[in-house]
Amino acid sequence: MxxxxxILGIDHGHIFGMLQNLLAQGCTCTHWWTDGPxxxxxxxxxxxxxxxxxxxxxxxxxxxxxxxxxxxxxxADRAALAIEAxxxxxxxxxxxxxxxxxxxLAALQDTQAQTKRIWTVNFxxxxxxxxxxxxxxxxxxxxIGQVVQTINLAPHKQNLKTRPPWFFxxxxxxxxxxxxxxxxxxxxxxxxxxxxxxxxxxLARKTTQSRFQDFGEVTLTGANSHGYIRVDWLTPDGLPTWxxxxxxxxxTEGTIEVRKYTDIGQPHRPNQLYLVNGTENRRIxxxxxxxxYFPRLITDIRERGETAVPQAHTFRTMxxxxxxxxxADA
Numbered sequence: 001m002x003x004x005x006x007i008l009g010i011d012h013g014h015i016f017g018m019l020q021n022l023l024a025q026g027c028t029c030t031h032w033w034t035d036g037p038x039x040x041x042x043x044x045x046x047x048x049x050x051x052x053x054x055x056x057x058x059x060x061x062x063x064x065x066x067x068x069x070x071x072x073x074x075x076a077d078r079a080a081l082a083i084e085a086x087x088x089x090x091x092x093x094x095x096x097x098x099x100x101x102x103x104x105l106a107a108l109q110d111t112q113a114q115t116k117r118i119w120t121v122n123f124x125x126x127x128x129x130x131x132x133x134x135x136x137x138x139x140x141x142x143x144i145g146q147v148v149q150t151i152n153l154a155p156h157k158q159n160l161k162t163r164p165p166w167f168f169x170x171x172x173x174x175x176x177x178x179x180x181x182x183x184x185x186x187x188x189x190x191x192x193x194x195x196x197x198x199x200x201x202x203l204a205r206k207t208t209q210s211r212f213q214d215f216g217e218v219t220l221t222g223a224n225s226h227g228y229i230r231v232d233w234l235t236p237d238g239l240p241t242w243x244x245x246x247x248x249x250x251x252t253e254g255t256i257e258v259r260k261y262t263d264i265g266q267p268h269r270p271n272q273l274y275l276v277n278g279t280e281n282r283r284i285x286x287x288x289x290x291x292x293y294f295p296r297l298i299t300d301i302r303e304r305g306e307t308a309v310p311q312a313h314t315f316r317t318m319x320x321x322x323x324x325x326x327x328a329d330a
Contacts (some may be wrong), residue, residue, distance in 0.1 A: 003298055007032035007051075008081045009073025010040050011164070014095045016047065017128050018070050021294045029069075037143040039164045051278040057081075061088040068093060072083055075179065076172045079104035082119055083111045084137035091118040091301050096164060097182045098314070100174035102322050109315055118300060121314050122293075124184040125154065125245060126190065131258045131271040135249065135291075139191060142276055145250030147191045149226045151248040154233040158214070159242075168211040176204050176213040176231055182321035184229040185218070189317060191249055194222030199320065204328035206235065218324045224281040234270035240268045253277055 007015065011034065019029060033054050034041070060066060061084060069085040070093040071078050079099040082092045098121035099105050112119045126132050139147060166172035173179055188194070201219040208214055211217050214233040218227065235243045240262055247258040253275025263272045271286040296308035 003027045003067045003301060004065050005068050005070060006066045007070045007072070008034075008057055008060065009038075009071050009077065010034045010044050011038045011074045011166070012072045012095050012125055013040055013043075014122065015040065015044070015070065015072035017124055018072065018093060018095065018122050019048070021067075021128065021291065022070075022298075025294050031063075033060055035077065039162060056158075057084075061085060061090070066090055071095065072173055074166045074309060076100045076166075076286055077176050079108055080126065083107060086115045086117040086119065088110050089115070089117070091120075093120050093122055093297070095322060096121050096123055096180075097174050097178045098318050099322075100172075102326075105315065105318055105322060113226070113309065116285070116304075119298075119311065119314065120297060120309060121186075121318065123180070123183050123317070124187040125255040125260070126187050127293035128291060129258075129260050129271065130291065131260055131273045131284075131286040132143055132187070132247065133291055134271075134273050134286040134289045135191075135247065135258050135286060136292075138167040138273075138275060139249065139251070139255060143254060143275065144249060144256055145253030146224070147193075147251050148190045148224065149228075149248075149250040150191050151246075151250075152160050152187055152227070152229045152231075153246045153248075154180055154184055154229070154231045154243065155245070156177055156180065156233050156243045157235040157237070157239070158209075158227075158233045162308050170212070173212075174322075175329065176216040176233075177202060177218060177325040177328055178321050180231045181216060181229060181324060182317055184231065184325070185220070185227075185320045186313075186317045187247060187311060188220055188225075188227035188229070189320075192222060192225035192227065194220075194225045195312075195316065197222035197225070197227070197320070199324050199327055202328040204325065216328065220320070231262065239264075241270070251277075258296075 245260040249256040
C-alpha cells in the first residue's frame, strides 16, 4: 500500500517540493489544512486541485489512514504542530527550520523519544538537489578522500513584494542562521561526519533592510574538520534564478565544487559538479541524478529505520543552527 500523506500549513513555498517529490514516489494525499491566509494558497490550489482543504486540523490528526504529515507552516508554529502530529501517531516531515527556539527543540526531542515517531526536517538544499546527491555518491566512494572542510555559499533574492509579514519578524522566522543557515549546517555535518563541532564564530546583520537580517556567517570547527557558511538575501535581479548556491568540499585527495542552481557565465544550467582529484579534472552534469532522501524516508516509515537521515543528525543540525543564531544575536 502506498503511504498516505496530509498537510498542516502551506505558508512556505517548500511545500511544493516536499509534496511533489513524495507523490512522485507513489504516495497519496487528499487533504490539507493551514492557519489563515497563506501567500502560497492560490498557487497551491492551482497546482494541487485534487486536494481538499479542511478547517479543523484534528480531522487530519485523527485520520487513521494518514502515515506522514508534511508541515510548512510559519516557522515558529512548526514545532507545536509536529508535536501534535507525533502524539497522534504520525510521522512528520517539516520544512526547515524545524523549530525556532531551543525550548521547542527540547520539546520535540522529548516527544520523539516518547512516541518513537520519525521527525525529519526537509533540508532541501541537500535533499532536493541532484548535484549534491552526486557529491554524496562521489564522497562515499572515496573520490576526494576524507572531507576536511566544507564551504557553503547560500545567497537568496529578497523578492520583498511577495513576502508575508512573518518573513520580517525574527520571533516568527527564527533569524537568518536558524532559517537558511540550518541547510548549510546539515551539509557540513553530513559530509564531514563530525558529531560534536564547536561554533567558533557566528554573525547576523541587517545590511540593507531594517526589518530583517539579510547577511550571516558561521564558522564551525570539529576534531578533524572545519566549515564556513555564508548566507544572505543579497542576490541581484540579473541572476536567472533565486540564488547562486554553491558547496565546496575539500578532501585529503581532491576537491568538489557543486553549483546547485545555476552556472554563472554559461547558459542557465543548474546541477553542475566540478571534480578534481589525482586522476580526474572534469565537470559532471548531474541533472538526472536521483534523489535518495524521499524513497529512503518511505522505507524508514514502513520499516522504522533511519536510512534517509539519522534522527540524531536532525536534532544536532537544529541545535547548532539555534546556537549559532543565539551567539550572533547576543
